[in-house]
Amino acid sequence: MAIHLPPESTRRRSIRARIVAVGLPALCLVTIGWFAFAGSDAPTSNRAEGAPAVPEAAAAPAEAGEDDLYRRDVAPLIAKYCSDCHSERQQRAGLSLTKDASSTAIQRNRKVWESVVSMLRDGVMPPADKPQPTDEELARMTGILEETLANIDCTGGIDPGRVTIRRLNRAEYNNTIRDLVGVDFQPAEDFPSDDVGYGFDNIGDVLSLPPLLFEKYLAAAEKITEAAIITGDRQRGEIVKFEPRRMRRNGQGGDYGNGAVNLYSTAELSVRHSFPKSGEYVLRVRAFGQQAGPEPARMSLRLDGKELQTFDVKAEEGDSQTCEHRLQIEQGRKRVAVAFVNDYYNPKHPDPKARDRNLIVEHVEIQGPIEVVPLPESHRRIITRVPREDGSDADSCTREILRRFVTRAYRRPVTGEELERLVELAAGVRSDGESFERGIQLALQAVLVSPHFLFRIETDREPENPAVVHEISEYELATRLSYFLWSSLPDEELFALADRGELRQGETLARQVRRMLADPKSRALVDNFASQWLQFRNLDQFSPDPKQFPDFDEALRQAMRTETEMFFTTILREDRSILEFLDADYTFVNERLARHYGIADVRGDEFQRVNIDANQRGGILAHGSILAITSNPTRTSPVKRGKWVLDNLLGAPPPPPPPGVEELSDESEAALTGTLRQRMEQHRANPGCASCHRQMDPLGFGLENYDPIGAWRTREGKFPIDSSGTLPSGESFNGPRELRAILIGRKTEFTRCLTEKLLTYALGRGLEYYDRCAVDRIVEAVARNDYHMSALIEGIVASDPFQKRRGKRGDE
């Protein structure tokens, strides 16, 4: 028996897959064995005891009686093959396998038994020099053990698990800064890329914070606050400079070096200047005096012969003085002049240095028209109050400004202590003689690199007590929600609801979810979830051989991405059925992509929704993006495509190839012909490969009508394309349309797969065995609601793992 595409009824199917994925690699051979048992009478959860406290409730006790499959069918084999080394008497590696005598005991000692399954599957145990179980015995042991481990009772309390504090990833950082500060310059572009775990880059355990990143956070905080808050002079105006040496001189004077002029008797320097438009101008002169006599050198500034202002130039050489006059000037050509007006000469003075008063003009400039740069929106949003002239209320202003900002930044009310420390920080800056605004800047920098901002922190009353399950606070819930749907912080409305404790009241959550999905910010789900679930983020790395595919260019790459993005967005925004991912009668194309797909009558770069020929297209498996990322640079790879379907649509990832067995991915340079099939048959003769490839390959063959860049084809070279296939279940198809029909029949597996992916993304942690209960409920709710996208998202938001958390268990 070989049910390689899991039957509808196999609810534990994907958890089995998870066990494999979590680190228990498998010989494909054994997989067949497991399926053989999956179809038989699997243990059911006929619980007789009362519900124990969570999380023990997660393990369904199977009666240790006659119907205990473990006791009946596996324990004797363990005794036969393992107990020589691993018994109560002989505990090699500190391990006894005879102690746990029932399914319940197996479940309690989960970590050990998961590892046993892995060792058996990999053929690591029993050691080669010991008696080996037969294939049938091996399959029986691993099959029943897996089944036992996957059998969770969901009638008691659900174990919500716990999420490790999550650092903001790059997308979240950018969005959060945009919504918090109001500057949208993508500061995280220069951050190192975030590592991926469980297929997503928002997993708390995987997001690390090396010094390189911290350094970038610090630099970004400085850049952000300096862009958001203006501290210095806001006056701007074009400056025209004049060298006094080149100005017209009227009276006695001479060069003083560096363009400066020494006026040594009453004299005037002037220039004609065209003022470009009417407005406010500043006339600026840098000068110093050679002082003598009873008064300082005096300088007069004139416009068209009219005196504007007279300055006492007390400065001496080496410490020149800048004199400026600000006035309204009409457009037009005018004469600007600087004059020395109080010449003094007394050759009899005993001090030779005090005999002669002169004026040295170093520099003349005209600035204008002056415009006061308006404060940026971000400045006005943050600096809601400025202190009085004497600064006496600076601390209280700081407090008011920061209370608001920090509460949003930390996504919870700031504590008094936190606030006072920040106020002190800002005050320290002012005590250096810096401005009020610069003090705020520094306090905000501290906020933006604080762990309270960079991490999403959720607290437990008893972080080390796994028995204490509690609802997360409403602030924490609002935060989970907004990072789930927006990859950003909660907006005012969400925050206000949390503040009033109303988020969980009645229909509020569901209403908020709908509001948030309708907001443009929900595009984050496309950018961050869809692109990673469907893996079209990898499209950037796809580089088909230009000799074979000269048509492929950046415009096509971009068009492919846009198609999939718009398709996902449509299902999300129009709240359509998620089954449209598997098959739909529409898609989105622009002229470029339409031509690529052979769709007529689409003009221009704009994308439009078109109805499509169901024989050729329909659902994401006909999207160029998906077909491309699952191809090799030179040809299609039915194996990769088949694996992609199992991984991302059916939630049944095949185990990796066993070590030492060559991957089939490059089975041949040749086209997919009979020869190739023959080779693949040979490959399948190796039982270590056969079972997995019988799952993967036919799915890929069904997509052979799409070339490596997703164009439709009926021939490859001289060979006609054969896109027929038979699944291990016995179902046959000819071409992608019939394959899609079969996949639609697998809607429960698909729904479960998508639910698991989306829940992983929403929680920021990998799913564990105990999450099966929550997943089951969501899948049922989605089915009840005609597979609407909203039912899936609302189901996740309402689920225990999303709403609650518990303390840490010792073995986690």
Add this chain to the structure above:
Amino acid sequence: MNAYHRIPRRTVLKGLGTAIALPWLEAMMPRTLRAEVSSSPPTRMAFIYAPNGKNMADWTPARTGTEFDLPAILEPLKEFKDDFSVLSGLTLDKARANGDGPGDHARSLAAFLTCCQPRKTHGADIRAGISVDQIAAQKMGQESKFSSLEIGCDPSAQSGNCDSGYSCAYSSNISWRGESTPQAKEINPRLVFERLFLDPNQQADQTERVRRERYRKSVLDFVAEDAKRLQNKLGVNDQRKLDEYLSSVREIEQRIDRAQNSTPQYEIPDYPKPTGIPKDYQEHIRLMCDMMVLAFQADVTRISTFVLANEGSNKSYRFIDVPEGHHDLSHHGNDEAKKAKIRKINTFHTTQLAYLVGKLKGIREGDGTLLDHCMLVYGSGISDGNRHNHDDLPILLIGRGNGTIRPGRHIQYPKETPLANLYLSMLERIGVQTDKLGDSTGKLLDLDA
């Protein structure tokens, strides 16, 4: 004195071996060395990684000793035959399954410098071990502005599963600061250049610069205090994340201190600031090589890792007429045509290595060249990409390690000699006495023989 004007950029960029010889004068030394002027220039250490193993038949010389031959893949290094040794027979046991099943690629990179078995996990509780470069950085890092420099050409994987149940953190990170803390690498040469040489505060005048650094420090003090207060309230996994945070804060604090205690500041090298990631892979690699050379030359760091491509990379090398993906090809099934293509890719990588070595050799320093003061390891954690074996790895040791290494040989080590033994020997040469690194069993005794 501008450290970078000592040797004009043209010299750095010029062809190999055409550098102008300058005497090693005190005034021309990087500032950190002036105090110890009588000693020789510092020893630098770098590890350069190329993925997916090698076509070993075209790698391993037939003869051992100084008269070794250069098979095709090593041919590009011909000019430097006296500057490197081929070390055969080394093994990276911790890249093997050892009960963990498939995942050789992820393990190979994560174990290459840690020599510890990476924990098999998609994410929860990732752990690899502390890598040799970081052990060295802890010792030597305080001597220069940056304790280490991590560079590469590929970003971390963007989605999906990287390798058989291993988080992508393993297949994209070679350098591990803590057991669970990979050191992210910088892949954009512009950002490396800015980070190493362009301090945004540089424009500011002295008073303002000092003030800004003081402010930075007060921000760091502030947030370190935040983290400490928070730590008591969290569970163990969360505390681990805050430990990472605090450790990073401390590193930056120390860097500011080091900068404050040293004048003058580094000046901007006479090198055109890179504008971004070049489309051309070779140009990308070479720019990153230049960054490493500039950093070593100016003594802004003494330790570096460079991952030419992430482990398991399926990059197409069509610019050398190999349009297929590297990883797919590496499973060549002994098909001669595919093996020839793999050789081409392997040779492309050693050609880039030769560029780096040439640059280092082209820079005079003290009584020799910068290369003489380097210890570079080049290699892969997989031997034959088709077999995925981790014994008899392709490993080169390049440079003279400040007179502690005698290069120019092919050394055949006994089967199963741990790669970690090489690292112990290297650490010893920079004054780190340690008895154990990963699965080491001792030191390689004959590197200077």
